[in-house]
Ligand code: SF4
């Protein structure tokens with residue numbers, strides 16, 4: 001029925017640089033995004049698939065293009081609260097398509113179409129849209145109507161992205177003031193086990209998922225509609241490590257769902273039993289032994305970090321669903337959490353960040369540390385960082 005096969009067996013597929021026909025988003029492209037909006041019943045034209053701008057077949061081989069995926073859904077029991085959770089399914093379902101790879105979320109998406117899939121006839125977003133609508137409505141019967149628009153026109157993508165950024169921010173802002181201590185239940189997500197079979201995300205009010213797409217409210221909304229789904233509730237149990245923040249019930253559930261790979265997880269430490277990572281993290285915290293501190297780098301940072309390693313190499317150390325002390329993948333929003341790496345000393349332990357990331361975290365960095373965290377403009381290797389830290393009186 002479709003030009004290529006579709007099913008969960010294709011989820012772990014990777015598509016290398018030399019293998020893609022065309023890619024959308026990713027590091028080469030500044031504007032990209034995806035957004036799901038819940039609308040009123042009469043506001044959604046069911047099955048409508050629109051392509052605005054050049055389609056897959058219109059691009060020359062090897063091109064990287066802008067893309068915005070705009071999904072609108074309606075259904076009697078659908079609530080606004082579910083938008084983020086449904087949006088995450090775009091990632092899951094696109095990866096079901098043979099020869100199509102989707103990574104990351106929100107303003108960060110990266111999609112590749114394999115040359116073989118293109119040769120088999122997957123040459124239009126109309127087909128991708130058809131598959132997505134079929135999967136969404138089959139797997140989530142709460143969706144009664146769905147329309148989808150694929151926008152590749154760069155100016156329009158930029159416009160849509162600006163609007164979407166406001167929505168992402170609203171979702172994140174909802175959490176302000178809510179503490180881990182205030183709730184009895186956390187949420188876990190195992191959606192990414194197709195790529196990292198032992199990875200379990202634990203989402204708390206003060207720890208957004210590492211993909212940045214699922215916060216505590218989203219977890220709560222998800223289990224309401226689909227208690228057997230990839231996201232599920234976990235009673236937090238007893239705090240057994242108040243320093244690094246570790247709860248007995250969370251450990252138990254992580255042990256089970258990681259098939260025994262991870263038995264202890266600290267929710268707020270990169271050094272002691274760190275939370276595992278799949279590969280979807282928006283940023284990586286990495287330990288720099290020479291300064292006994294951390295670097296933090298986000299996916300959009302082009303170039304090498306202070307240790308000489310680019311994001312992609314660090315991602316290799318952090319990902320795969322296995323604990324690797326000194327590395328932890330995080331959602332950018334976690335930089336704003338009052339419990340940010342509290343077990344390791346929080347910002348007191350941060351030595352290096354790229355300028356843009358430091359700016360976005362500025363209001364959460366203690367004032368006295370603002371000039372004492374180096375950026376790529378201050379230092380370019382660990383020796384220079386050591387000197388910087390000494391001068392700042394931090395070593
Ligand atoms: S990164 Fe974590 S929260 Fe996000 S989809 Fe994957 S498992 Fe779920």
Ligand SMILES: [Zn+2]
Pocket residue numbers: 192195211278279280281
């Ligand atoms: Zn993931």
